[in-house]
Amino acid sequence: MTNSVLTAKWVSELADQWITELNMKRIETGYAEIQPQCPYWVRPHNYSSEDWHKMGQWVVETFGHSDWSEEGAPWVASNYKYWFRDERDRTMFILKWS
DSSP states (O other): OOHHHHHHHHHHHHHHHHHHHHHSOEEEEEEOTTOSSSOEEEEEESOOHHHHHHHHHHHHHHHOOOOTTSTTOSEEEETTEEEESSHHHHHHHHHHHO
16 A cells, blocks of 8 residues: 555544544533633533433532522533532532533
8 A cells, every 4th residue: 555545544544533532422621710600611512402401400409500690609501511610519510421
């Protein structure tokens, strides 16, 4: 095989792997200094509507009802993300749903 054929095969295999990983369930995490009330966030990717519903139920059952207007809220949901006041709560979410 020539170098160009090997390179093309390698690139194709990497692309296949990347597409597979892109479509798999995963949880992105972050910290937002501009959100001092709930700076620790998670954003689930490629979860079904049923999964999202179960996540929402679990968060309410685990941490209680909450919204942005509540002083000291332990969590809030916005823009396909769950935001947590405490890092340990975010970690519990990650452990439960990843």
